[in-house]
Amino acid sequence: MRGPNATSRLHREALQFRVILAATYPLFLAAAISQRLLPGRGPDRPALGARRSVFGEARAMAVSAIPFAFMG
Template sequence: MQRSLNPVSRLHQDEVQARILLATTYPFFLAAAVVQRVLPQARSAVAQPRRSVFAEARAMAVSAIPFVFMG
Protein backbone atom coordinates (compact mmCIF):
# COMPACT_ATOMS: atom_id res chain seq x y z
CA MET A 1 0.00 0.00 0.00
CA GLN A 2 1.43 3.37 -1.02
CA ARG A 3 1.32 6.30 1.27
CA SER A 4 0.21 9.71 -0.04
CA LEU A 5 2.52 12.68 0.23
CA ASN A 6 2.59 14.55 3.49
CA PRO A 7 0.76 17.93 3.14
CA VAL A 8 3.86 19.73 4.41
CA SER A 9 5.96 17.99 1.79
CA ARG A 10 3.48 18.99 -0.89
CA LEU A 11 3.62 22.62 0.23
CA HIS A 12 7.42 22.51 0.15
CA GLN A 13 7.30 21.06 -3.37
CA ASP A 14 4.98 23.85 -4.53
CA GLU A 15 7.24 26.46 -2.94
CA VAL A 16 10.30 25.05 -4.69
CA GLN A 17 8.45 25.00 -8.02
CA ALA A 18 7.34 28.60 -7.53
CA ARG A 19 10.93 29.69 -6.80
CA ILE A 20 12.19 27.90 -9.90
CA LEU A 21 9.50 29.56 -12.01
CA LEU A 22 10.35 32.94 -10.52
CA ALA A 23 14.03 32.43 -11.32
CA THR A 24 13.30 31.39 -14.90
CA THR A 25 10.69 34.06 -15.69
CA TYR A 26 12.34 36.99 -13.91
CA PRO A 27 14.81 37.79 -16.73
CA PHE A 28 11.95 38.06 -19.25
CA PHE A 29 9.95 40.35 -16.99
CA LEU A 30 13.08 42.39 -16.28
CA ALA A 31 13.51 42.92 -20.02
CA ALA A 32 9.84 43.91 -20.29
CA ALA A 33 10.19 46.39 -17.43
CA VAL A 34 13.25 47.97 -19.06
CA VAL A 35 11.40 48.28 -22.38
CA GLN A 36 8.45 49.90 -20.61
CA ARG A 37 10.79 52.47 -19.07
CA VAL A 38 12.57 53.21 -22.34
CA LEU A 39 9.48 53.63 -24.50
CA PRO A 40 7.89 57.05 -24.32
CA GLN A 41 4.56 57.02 -22.51
CA ALA A 42 1.87 59.59 -21.92
CA ARG A 43 2.75 61.07 -18.55
CA SER A 44 -0.15 61.57 -16.20
CA ALA A 45 -0.70 64.95 -14.59
CA VAL A 46 -0.35 63.45 -11.12
CA ALA A 47 3.15 62.19 -10.42
CA GLN A 48 3.03 58.67 -9.04
CA PRO A 49 5.91 57.13 -7.14
CA ARG A 50 7.72 54.59 -9.29
CA ARG A 51 9.26 51.34 -8.25
CA SER A 52 12.69 50.37 -9.42
CA VAL A 53 12.94 48.34 -12.62
CA PHE A 54 13.91 45.30 -10.56
CA ALA A 55 10.94 45.66 -8.21
CA GLU A 56 8.61 46.11 -11.16
CA ALA A 57 9.97 42.96 -12.84
CA ARG A 58 9.58 40.96 -9.64
CA ALA A 59 6.02 42.20 -9.18
CA MET A 60 5.14 41.17 -12.74
CA ALA A 61 6.71 37.74 -12.30
CA VAL A 62 5.07 37.12 -8.93
CA SER A 63 1.67 38.10 -10.30
CA ALA A 64 2.03 35.77 -13.32
CA ILE A 65 3.21 32.64 -11.48
CA PRO A 66 -0.14 31.70 -9.85
CA PHE A 67 -1.64 31.22 -13.31
CA VAL A 68 0.76 28.30 -13.82
CA PHE A 69 -0.67 26.48 -10.81
CA MET A 70 -4.32 26.95 -11.84
CA GLY A 71 -6.02 23.93 -13.31
Protein backbone atom coordinates in the same frame (compact mmCIF):
# COMPACT_ATOMS: atom_id res chain seq x y z
CA MET B 1 -4.65 19.36 10.64
CA ARG B 2 -1.96 18.84 8.07
CA GLY B 3 -0.26 15.53 7.63
CA PRO B 4 3.23 14.85 6.35
CA ASN B 5 1.94 14.54 2.77
CA ALA B 6 0.34 17.99 2.87
CA THR B 7 3.51 19.54 4.28
CA SER B 8 5.74 17.95 1.65
CA ARG B 9 3.31 19.08 -1.06
CA LEU B 10 3.55 22.66 0.21
CA HIS B 11 7.35 22.44 0.16
CA ARG B 12 7.30 21.09 -3.41
CA GLU B 13 4.98 23.87 -4.54
CA ALA B 14 7.15 26.52 -2.86
CA LEU B 15 10.22 25.09 -4.58
CA GLN B 16 8.42 25.03 -7.93
CA PHE B 17 7.37 28.65 -7.43
CA ARG B 18 10.96 29.72 -6.76
CA VAL B 19 12.26 27.78 -9.78
CA ILE B 20 9.63 29.32 -12.08
CA LEU B 21 10.35 32.77 -10.61
CA ALA B 22 14.07 32.36 -11.29
CA ALA B 23 13.39 31.13 -14.82
CA THR B 24 10.91 33.87 -15.77
CA TYR B 25 12.41 36.84 -13.93
CA PRO B 26 14.80 37.74 -16.78
CA LEU B 27 11.86 37.92 -19.18
CA PHE B 28 9.90 40.19 -16.86
CA LEU B 29 13.01 42.28 -16.29
CA ALA B 30 13.35 42.77 -20.04
CA ALA B 31 9.66 43.74 -20.21
CA ALA B 32 10.05 46.25 -17.37
CA ILE B 33 13.10 47.80 -19.02
CA SER B 34 11.32 48.05 -22.37
CA GLN B 35 8.33 49.72 -20.68
CA ARG B 36 10.68 52.32 -19.24
CA LEU B 37 12.20 53.00 -22.64
CA LEU B 38 8.86 53.56 -24.38
CA PRO B 39 8.02 57.24 -24.81
CA GLY B 40 4.99 58.76 -23.13
CA ARG B 41 3.05 57.81 -20.09
CA GLY B 42 -0.28 56.03 -20.28
CA PRO B 43 -3.00 56.08 -17.64
CA ASP B 44 -1.70 52.85 -16.11
CA ARG B 45 1.88 54.12 -15.78
CA PRO B 46 2.52 56.22 -12.68
CA ALA B 47 4.46 59.46 -12.59
CA LEU B 48 8.25 59.33 -12.22
CA GLY B 49 8.20 59.99 -8.48
CA ALA B 50 5.82 57.11 -7.73
CA ARG B 51 7.70 54.41 -9.66
CA ARG B 52 9.35 51.34 -8.25
CA SER B 53 12.77 50.29 -9.41
CA VAL B 54 12.96 48.28 -12.63
CA PHE B 55 13.86 45.24 -10.55
CA GLY B 56 10.87 45.79 -8.24
CA GLU B 57 8.55 46.12 -11.22
CA ALA B 58 9.93 42.92 -12.77
CA ARG B 59 9.47 41.01 -9.51
CA ALA B 60 5.91 42.35 -9.09
CA MET B 61 5.02 41.29 -12.64
CA ALA B 62 6.52 37.83 -12.14
CA VAL B 63 4.88 37.25 -8.77
CA SER B 64 1.49 38.29 -10.13
CA ALA B 65 1.75 36.09 -13.25
CA ILE B 66 3.26 32.89 -11.83
CA PRO B 67 0.24 31.75 -9.78
CA PHE B 68 -1.56 31.09 -13.07
CA ALA B 69 0.88 28.21 -13.61
CA PHE B 70 -0.49 26.55 -10.47
CA MET B 71 -4.18 26.87 -11.40
CA GLY B 72 -6.04 23.93 -12.72
